[in-house]
Amino acid sequence: MTFLPQPCEPCEPCDPPGCVVLPLPSEIDFCNASGLLPLITTAVEHRLEGLRLLVLDLSATRFMDSQGVRLIAAVRRRLPDRVLLRVVATPKGVPSRVLELSGLRRDVPVHDHLAEALRTECGTAP
Numbered sequence: 001m002t003f004l005p006q007p008c009e010p011c012e013p014c015d016p017p018g019c020v021v022l023p024l025p026s027e028i029d030f031c032n033a034s035g036l037l038p039l040i041t042t043a044v045e046h047r048l049e050g051l052r053l054l055v056l057d058l059s060a061t062r063f064m065d066s067q068g069v070r071l072i073a074a075v076r077r078r079l080p081d082r083v084l085l086r087v088v089a090t091p092k093g094v095p096s097r098v099l100e101l102s103g104l105r106r107d108v109p110v111h112d113h114l115a116e117a118l119r120t121e122c123g124t125a126p
Helices: 033-045 066-078 094-102 114-122
Strands: 019-023 053-057 084-088
Touching (some): 053 066, 053 114, 084 114
Parallel strands (some): 053 084
């Protein structure tokens, strides 16, 4: 059984201005994906003013099925046009492979490391 984590808390102290990083749980599947969407939406709404980039961090996610793909697609649809979405996924991990097989990688940039995702849009140093 997958437990719903506490809300995806942004890493506020390390987030560059205009960027929000949301770490996602170790598993994203049928049991918790629908509950994650409102948590992500709420976190984004609280920081919407000045927001340019949302990073969904799947670095700690060890399992993800098609529900994770649907979750990321739903987040993308709900974001304002001015807010870019990036995903961080371990290169040889299950989430990275699922994103590749689903074709979502064509629509949402997937980075190997958080620093790379932030550097791409927010101009942070490596």
